[in-house]
Amino acid sequence: MMQDFGVTLEDIKSARAVIRGHADATPLIPSPFLSQHAGGEFLLKLENMQPIGAFKIRGAMTAIAQLDPSKVKGVACCSTGNHGRGVAYAARERGIKAIICMSSLVPKVKVDGIKALGAEVRIIGTSQDDAWQEAERLCREEGYIDVSPFDDRFVIAGQGTIGLELLAARPDLATILVPVSGGGLAGGIALAAKSLNPDIKVIGISMDRGAAMHASIHAGEPVDVEEVASLADSLGGGIGLDNAYSFALCRDLLDDVLLVTEEEIYKAMQALYYEDRIIAEGACVVGIAAMMSGKLKTIETPAAAIITGRNLDMDMFTRIVNGEDVTLGTTRINGSPYGQ
Numbered sequence: 001m002m003q004d005f006g007v008t009l010e011d012i013k014s015a016r017a018v019i020r021g022h023a024d025a026t027p028l029i030p031s032p033f034l035s036q037h038a039g040g041e042f043l044l045k046l047e048n049m050q051p052i053g054a055f056k057i058r059g060a061m062t063a064i065a066q067l068d069p070s071k072v073k074g075v076a077c078c079s080t081g082n083h084g085r086g087v088a089y090a091a092r093e094r095g096i097k098a099i100i101c102m103s104s105l106v107p108k109v110k111v112d113g114i115k116a117l118g119a120e121v122r123i124i125g126t127s128q129d130d131a132w133q134e135a136e137r138l139c140r141e142e143g144y145i146d147v148s149p150f151d152d153r154f155v156i157a158g159q160g161t162i163g164l165e166l167l168a169a170r171p172d173l174a175t176i177l178v179p180v181s182g183g184g185l186a187g188g189i190a191l192a193a194k195s196l197n198p199d200i201k202v203i204g205i206s207m208d209r210g211a212a213m214h215a216s217i218h219a220g221e222p223v224d225v226e227e228v229a230s231l232a233d234s235l236g237g238g239i240g241l242d243n244a245y246s247f248a249l250c251r252d253l254l255d256d257v258l259l260v261t262e263e264e265i266y267k268a269m270q271a272l273y274y275e276d277r278i279i280a281e282g283a284c285v286v287g288i289a290a291m292m293s294g295k296l297k298t299i300e301t302p303a304a305a306i307i308t309g310r311n312l313d314m315d316m317f318t319r320i321v322n323g324e325d326v327t328l329g330t331t332r333i334n335g336s337p338y339g340q
């Protein structure tokens, strides 16, 4: 019996019914290159193929489906970009107003994607926490409904549908690699997968600077970390000091949480592009980076990694493909051509 996390396998199954035909059934494809690295079958779950270019549409649709459009003034959220796009998409579908609060660290391509869906965008401060303050104020003072990017039971249930799809397609799966930021994705997938197969390994991976969930698990309680620019911009931000769901899920259900460097992320983005011809954000490749760098020492196969999104800045991506250096804020990453 799974312990009580305030979100259940039944919630995830209900979410699956909500998103069916809109945000489900993304492809699960083999990667011969990564299979060689893993020493066994290695699969990629292509959430970059979602209509908004990222998995966050699953959680956003599930949460917004709970609201009655005739009774709510609108929804508000903070976001590193992809959650905001998911909320904007789901809110537009249901005729609900959306205000998305983001920091100046969010790449322009993500801001533009949200505006194109008709949502109002507010750029506040230099961290996800600054943006969160404004979303929180809109809810407290102006009556908007908050849709947390990760600490909401409907959002977690929505992200968890990826776990159901993985195990339905491959009941023999032994390991799942999941990028971790606020932990809604990893928590939801681990809850779904371990409810169906308690022996499956679910490993979380983050970038090594500003990894709030990793620091919190080690501290034994949610802690704040400093947010810095990263190739994995979608993984920035804290987990909330009064975290209600995702911290306990990640602490109790993840078998490990590993950290990778910017250089390791850079190399993994190149590998995924040159070997599998996939354009993926830095946030998606942290698991692949952990495997390629040897930080993930052994991996039971068949294994799968979630390719969580594709909403990246194409100028930066072109630099990476060409092996050039990349500068993000005060972060500088020394490039090198693929394979060297």
Ligand SMILES: *Cc1c(COP(=O)(O)O)cnc(C)c1O
Binding pocket: 054, 056, 082, 083, 149, 150, 179, 180, 181, 182, 183, 184, 185, 186, 234, 235, 281, 283, 284, 308, 309, 310
């Ligand atoms: C949000 C996001 C993640 C991390 O999800 P959490 O639920 O916050 O841990 C990973 N990859 C991408 C592309 C994302 O947008």
